[in-house]
Amino acid sequence: xxxxxxxxxxxxxxxxxxxxxxxxxxxxxxxxxxxxxxxxxxxxxxxxxxxxxxxxxxxxxxxxxxxxxxxxxxxxxxxxxxxxxxxxxxxxxxxxxxxxxxxxxxxxxxxxxxxxxxxxxxxxxxxxxxxxxxxxxxxx
Numbered sequence: 001x002x003x004x005x006x007x008x009x010x011x012x013x014x015x016x017x018x019x020x021x022x023x024x025x026x027x028x029x030x031x032x033x034x035x036x037x038x039x040x041x042x043x044x045x046x047x048x049x050x051x052x053x054x055x056x057x058x059x060x061x062x063x064x065x066x067x068x069x070x071x072x073x074x075x076x077x078x079x080x081x082x083x084x085x086x087x088x089x090x091x092x093x094x095x096x097x098x099x100x101x102x103x104x105x106x107x108x109x110x111x112x113x114x115x116x117x118x119x120x121x122x123x124x125x126x127x128x129x130x131x132x133x134x135x136x137x138x139x140x
Contacts, residue, residue, distance in 0.1 A: 004043060045132050113129075
């Protein structure tokens with residue numbers, strides 16, 4: 001377990017809500033992605049660095065638990081926490097109301113390392129990731 005984490009602040013835009021003014025459930029994956037990108041950038045292992053290291057990281061699982069709805073114009077704080085990194089990337093997320101701190105949603109994603117040339121799944125994380133996580137653990 002590591003203590004790598006990041007957060008982003010977002011506002012629910014009009015184009016993300018349904019007729020009831022509630023953020024459509026599918027958009028939460030986009031909110032997770034924004035926080036995951038912040039986390040990967042903090043690790044200096046964002047998508048361009050992944051590609052340049054010869055590894056692709058497709059999402060193979062996404063789990064969400066909706067607790068309270070997010071609504072149009074609501075300010076959100078979305079956190080991403082690196083839970084596992086040695087054989088896969090498991091990132092846990094939480095979505096909070098930025099004002100009250102109330103948790104609205106939680107979930108996680110799993111990503112696996114895939115060789116960019118052969119497209120074969122790797123059963124261990126590449127050295128490029130391990131060096132970044134273990135070399136400066138938790139300096140976010």
